[in-house]
C-alpha cells in the first residue's frame with residue numbers, strides 16, 4: 102500500500118493560524134500544473150512498477166483549481182503509475198470555492214472522497230480565523246458534495262478558539278452530526294510561530310484558551326463523537342466504521358508515499374525527503390530536469406522506534422510484539438512498570454501486547470510517550 106500526495110500551493114487568502122506553504126497572490130495555476138506534471142513524470146521513471154492505493158490532493162486549496170485542471174493532474178497520475186483496482190482518491194475542498202456542478206465534475210474524474218474545510222459552523226469563529234467562507238456556505242458545501250454523489254464526506258473542525266465555549270462547541274458538533282458524514286477531523290487550534298495569530302497573542306490582542314479548558318474541550322469532542330456513531334482512530338480523527346482515511350493511515354503506519362509539489366514530503370523504505378518550499382525554486386529545479394528535493398534523511402533505528410511509539414499511541418495503539426520482532430529487542434520489560442501504572446490509572450489498556458490509550462490517555466499523549474523507555 103503506497104500513496105501519492107499532491108500539494109496545491111494556492112489559497113484565496115491566508116487564514117490567521119496557517120503555517121502551510123500556500124500563496125494567496127499567485128494565480129498562475131496552469132504554469133504550476135505544467136511543472137507538477139513534470140515532477141510526476143520524473144517520479145514515474147523510478148516508481149512506475151510500484152502499486153499505489155491512495156491519492157490525496159491537499160494544500161493549500163486544491164479546490165481553487167477548476168475541474169479540467171484537476172482532471173489533468175489525475176490523468177497524469179493514472180498514466181504514470183500503477184494504481185490498485187479501487188484507489189482512495191481524496192480532494193481537500195474549501196467552502197466558497199466550489200458548487201455542485203464543479204463537485205460533480207470532480208466526482209466524475211474519479212475522486213471518491215472529499216474533505217471539506219468547514220472549521221466551524223459559527224460566523225464569529227470563521228471571521229476570527231479569516232476563512233473565506235461563512236457558515237451558510239459551509240452548510241451548502243456539504244449539501245453540494247452529497248448531491249454531487251460523494252458518499253465518503255469528511256469535514257475538518259477546529260476547537261479551542263479564544264471565543265469558544267463548551268456550549269458553542271457542542272452546537273458545532275451537533276450541526277456536524279446532523280449530516281450523513283463518514284469522517285470528522287477535529288483539531289485544537291495551534292498557535293504556530295510566524296503566523297498572524299502568534300502576533301495577536303504576542304500583542305495581547307487575544308488570549309489562548311487555558312490548557313485545562315482545551316483538555317475539557319478535547320474530552321468533550323471525543324465523548325460527543327464516540328457517543329454519536331464515530332470511532333476515534335487517531336487523536337484528532339473520527340470515522341464511521343470502515344471509513345478511516347486510508348491515506349492518513351498509510352502515513353501513520355510508515356507505509357511508503359511520494360509527495361509532489363512545493364514543500365511536499367515523501368517517505369520510502371525508511372528514507373524521508375522533502376521538497377523545496379518556494380514555488381520559484383520548485384520551478385527552477387524542474388526546469389533543469391531535477392526533482393525539487395531540498396533535503397533527505399535516512400531514519401536511524403532510534404528515530405524509527407520513537408516514531409513508532411509516538412504514532413502508535415496516537416493511532417490504534419503500540420503493538421509491542423511487532424516491535425520486539427522488528428528490532429529483536431524486548432520493549433515490554435523495561436516499560437512494564439509504566440504500562441501497569443497507565444492501565445491502573447485508566448490512561449491506557451494493555452491487551453495482547455498492544456498498549457492503547459483511553460479517552461483520558463489521549464489528553465496527555467505527549468507526556469505518556471516521553472515516559473516510555475526505548
Ligand code: SF4
Nearest residue numbers: 112115116119160161
Ligand atoms: S485554506 Fe488552509 S492552506 Fe489555505 S490559508 Fe487557510 S488553513 Fe492555510
